[in-house]
Amino acid sequence: MSTVSLPSPRISPVRILRQAAEAAPPTAIKTLCSTCHLRDICLPSGMTEPDVNRLDGMMFARRRVLAGQTLYREGDRFQFIYAVRAGTLKSSLMLADGREQVSGFHIAGELVGLDGVAQGRHASAATALEDTEICAIPYAHLSDMASGAAGVHHVISRLMSREILREGSLMMLLGSMNADERLAAFLLNLSERFGARGYSEREFHLRMSRAEIGSYLGMKLETVSRTFTLLQQDSLLEVDKRHIRILDLEGLKQRFDVRVH
């Protein structure tokens, strides 16, 4: 059993997925940003106090999404963006031949669903990788609020721009790195995000399968697996299934700086 880190230790990993089951309706629980333990890294980050109070006025509905359930699917009408309170989600596109392309992973304090703004429909699907809890933020309200408060508008814009940056760096990764550089970059990115949330940077539990990592990084699951053992042989990591311990953070950085310096 993993002794490890990461969101919501109280959510039992035993509770298991029934693959297709639809997400439960919103519960009645409402949430205030100003008292949330994630307030400094989530939506309200960078807002002035009056703006955060305005957010509080919206009383976001909290919702649980069990492992394997979807929060929204490709083509669904876009109404909410979602803040992850605890747990992990993946974003993915279904290719018509049935395979999926994973386009991102989202952990506590991150926002999901911004891809819907352009067309009023979600361009990707979001699926929980473990039992997960989110806040549903009605985009229309947020948007209205933004036109009254420059600060809020700016925060939304920054969030979206950050998303652009995130994808830009992934592109770089896919475009010009080989397998071990990609995996190193991926692990370092996760490590950093965990660190920023107060979890261990050096030891964590992956919530995604080898296939999902592979899809995200543009390689096959076997290559992911081989690359894990390679990094382990080089004494950079200890890997036990999904449990990861980084032995040599610097070495890992160099591994992926080979190309980028």
Add this chain to the structure above:
Amino acid sequence: MSTVSLPSPRISPVRILRQAAEAAPPTAIKTLCSTCHLRDICLPSGMTEPDVNRLDGMMFARRRVLAGQTLYREGDRFQFIYAVRAGTLKSSLMLADGREQVSGFHIAGELVGLDGVAQGRHASAATALEDTEICAIPYAHLSDMASGAAGVHHVISRLMSREILREGSLMMLLGSMNADERLAAFLLNLSERFGARGYSEREFHLRMSRAEIGSYLGMKLETVSRTFTLLQQDSLLEVDKRHIRILDLEGLKQRFDVRVH
């Protein structure tokens, strides 16, 4: 000599780049969105008339960027977003070993520079691939205007979200397609963008080198070249250096739908 299409036929391709030369200071010429020939596909697209009039009030400065010159560089302070009036730009990141990673190409009617919103500095550089003309749009003013006009705010958000989508689909491309599928997808994407601007969908002149295409698509320039000849052998294209004629648009689509159906 290419008889071909694409922006600004009046700009002579002969005028040549002095690689490092800095962009000229803004000229005094100002521009109105409401009378611009690109108004339906550029920034004002989707805005109400009063909102467009407000844009007119800002009188965007027009500016010329000669081939090879940069509009902004990685790390530059973010002040403007730029609308391409005529010509072609590329966005790219410099990897520290000196190589560049191209992250996008931009033609008339498209916007460049949104990547700066997140951090107040540009995360990429923009370089003209031919003599190019742009409108400089002061982001702060636009942003101010947005907090007064919900429509403007929404337009900005949509633009940014569209950028996210664009990158998302590129990721898919890099992640799960092989060389000929990538090149086919790239050409179809260009074809579509040209078509939407009233240029020929089937015949155009590439403004970027094989190396730039390769960087963008995550492959080496030799592979790009080989793949061009492959598509030509399959009678899907006629290629003469940068002059492209698509012989079989449907065939090309199938080529890249192999995976996506």
Add this chain to the structure above:
DNA sequence: CGAGTAGTTGACATCTCTCAATGCCGGTGG
């Protein structure tokens, strides 16, 4: 005319994918 840049092509090396076998774990049913 000589030098430099861009593109094409060939031969070979390297990497990743594909296919297949195996091991491990947890859950289920006899």
Add this chain to the structure above:
DNA sequence: CCACCGGCATTGAGAGATGTCAACTACTCG
């Protein structure tokens, strides 16, 4: 309690794709 099964991960061997290095051409510029 044990046998069996399904899902996930690991590993090996060989095939296939792309990268690397190098030669050659065409074209432009000075």
